Amino acid sequence: MNYRSYFKAEWMSLLRRKQDTLNALLFFVMVITLFPLGVDPSADFLAPAAGGIIWCATALSVLMAVEGMYKEDYNDGSLEQWLTSGLSVTFLVFLKVLAQWLMVVLPLLLVLPLLAQMLFLPMSVLSVVMLSILLGTPALFFIGSIGAALTVSLRRGAVLMLLLILPLYIPVIIFATGAVRAAQMEMVYSGQLAILAAISLVALTLSPVMAAISIRASVN
């Protein structure tokens, strides 16, 4: 096993499990549907709230997608193989999260224009929402992978992981929705996007280290 073959194998197995990606997407659509039904279906409410609704749904569906990312590897012994392979566990985590991210975020961006229409989001703002998702979701995935690694050995770890990880998502949600709101008011939004990118970069460098420590502790 080397890094390249690992990434390829991981990507293939994600492709074979299309249902998981589809579930994350359906969950995303479901959460978004709840807002017009539960609060107010009028364009007056939905248009200004759309950015926030989309981002809350994104955060939740990312958590659902990430939650079980090590489960199978833990059960079938692949994680033990990681430790004995002589490769850097930190980098393997990085590759795995990268594959997960591509698998969930790309389809999500594809359905986003449709949902934006349903939420009466102005076309001019849509690109900012997409950009914020592109820049902000890496942070969500990488931070989430720490929680997934910590709770992988628990049978019912999902709720615990939500409790651990969701507070850490708050800055990403604040800056992403801040950018969307600024774009809606036709103000400059590049600052918020820059901070989003910065948070993602920090998460990308530090989280695999933390996740690797957690995986070592979980497996032993």
Added chain:
Amino acid sequence: MNWTWFHKLGSPKWFYQWASNWGGRCVYLGLMLLVIGIVWGLAFAPADYQQGNSFRIIYIHVPVAVLAQSCYLGMGIAGFVALVWQMKLAPVFIKSVAPVGAVMAFIALVSGAIWGKPTWGTWWVWDARLTSVLVLFLLYMGVIAIQNALDDQVFADKAVAVVSLVGVINLPIIKYSVEWWNTLHQPATFKLTEKPSMPMEMWLPLLFSALGLYLFAAGLAMWRMQSEVLKRERKANWVKKEVMSHGV
């Protein structure tokens, strides 16, 4: 620099004996200062020219809020120590301090709400500081929850260290993001580095109650750590001797 004190912390036995000398003293001295500070503040300090008597809750609210943040910072440092030097006492510290910090964050939220009603007219506003203390409280609950969920001691210690360290790295980001998002709260009243902005007779009782609460919490943490050390080292000879010498 002399690092002996740090190396000594590697020995639970040394810590246990040190804490049995200092734990009680800290708790009682802290309680004394706390009572002096609170009585002084509630009964004798002058009323605020703007907020009247309702400002007096500051003598509880501010020390508790500051301590809630300090406890988490301490847990983060201990998490780092636990992961890097694998010191036995560091996870014990995190485990013992987390509930103390959670209670402090909770009291800060409640006393803040009680203070908010007469000054802002509502129990709760989605203001930066209130929100970040709420998040802090949730982070504490996360640490406590994962501690309870994992049965294996070694793994639980690692997990808790990771969670507290990640939380501490995130805490300033959360704090500033929320601050950027919304601010209604008055700026910090308590800065040691600057000359206090309130008159001396209002500030001194605050200093007393803050110091008292810190000492009290430190002593409490020492007591909790002592019992945790006894539990973890129950197979060691010195623990047997210690327990026997108390006539059990």
